[in-house]
Amino acid sequence: xxxxxxxxxxxxxxxxxxxxxxxxxxxxxxxxxxxxxxxxxxxxxxxxxxxxxxxxxxxxxxxxxxxxxxxxxxxxxxxxxxxxxxxxxxxxxxxxxxxxxxxxxxxxxxxxxxxxxxxxxxxxxxxxxxxxxxxxxxxxxxxxxxxxxxxxxxxxxxxxxxxxxxxxxxxxxxxxxxxxxxxxxxxxxxxxxxxxxxxxxxxxxxxxxxxxxxxxxxxxxxxxxxxxxxxxxxxxxxxxxxxxxxxxxxxxxxxxxxxxxxxxxxxxxx
Numbered sequence: 001x002x003x004x005x006x007x008x009x010x011x012x013x014x015x016x017x018x019x020x021x022x023x024x025x026x027x028x029x030x031x032x033x034x035x036x037x038x039x040x041x042x043x044x045x046x047x048x049x050x051x052x053x054x055x056x057x058x059x060x061x062x063x064x065x066x067x068x069x070x071x072x073x074x075x076x077x078x079x080x081x082x083x084x085x086x087x088x089x090x091x092x093x094x095x096x097x098x099x100x101x102x103x104x105x106x107x108x109x110x111x112x113x114x115x116x117x118x119x120x121x122x123x124x125x126x127x128x129x130x131x132x133x134x135x136x137x138x139x140x141x142x143x144x145x146x147x148x149x150x151x152x153x154x155x156x157x158x159x160x161x162x163x164x165x166x167x168x169x170x171x172x173x174x175x176x177x178x179x180x181x182x183x184x185x186x187x188x189x190x191x192x193x194x195x196x197x198x199x200x201x202x203x204x205x206x207x208x209x210x211x212x213x214x215x216x217x218x219x220x221x222x223x224x225x226x227x228x229x230x231x232x233x234x235x236x237x238x239x240x241x242x243x244x245x246x247x248x249x250x251x252x253x254x255x256x257x258x259x260x261x262x263x264x265x266x267x268x269x270x
């Protein structure tokens with residue numbers, strides 16, 4: 001890409017992958033990314049490779065999400081490769097929920113220099129390493145960065161505040177992992193750190209498969225009970241309209257899947 005952020009057709013194209021072990025919030029973070037930036041007009045493909053997560057997967061929230069065919073790691077990896085090819089040809093942003101454990105994506109990055117290969121296609125890789133306050137949550141960051149398999153220049157360590165025990169101090173909870181050697185090494189190499197804000201009633205929203213905008217308006221799907229508290233819609237609206245913009249404000253703007261600029265009209269070109 002000419003300056004590291006634009007494809008050969010002059011348009012920004014990002015592939016944002018969330019990595020981490022199960023139950024650290026990868027799906028919730030990507031769900032938030034897609035809802036937020038689609039609402040602003042971004043064209044974002046949703047790739048759901050996490051076949052272990054059936055209840056709260058990206059497919060629950062996005063009917064247009066792509067999923068790999070039934071099969072093993074090789075089939076999953078080939079599906080990812082095919083999706084990357086389609087993205088490069090069609091020119092949209094995309095998010096990938098790679099899943100936890102040994103995945104098609106992990107086998108892909110172990111076999112080829114994915115970041116460099118994507119750059120040659122005009123796509124910039126953004127890696128989101130999602131962690132809670134447990135030391136083991138850094139295993140993915142440690143493994144991928146230590147062996148040189150995957151640590152893009154655009155890397156964000158997403159600390160999920162929702163995993164802090166109720167009543168606990170967020171700062172104190174995350175202090176130990178911020179002192180971890182893998183965390184420090186990644187930051188020294190340019191990784192950014194962003195705190196994903198907790199939403200007290202998150203389960204009330206995700207269990208119903210609601211969009212955050214609908215939840216903020218107090219809407220539920222036909223046949224569903226209202227959220228538990230009359231204050232839950234207000235909680236969601238405060239989170240969605242204030243805390244989430246603050247969360248994305250912790251990212252360099254060029255690492256976010258914002259809408260592509262409209263092409264100039266003939267009159268403007270003249």
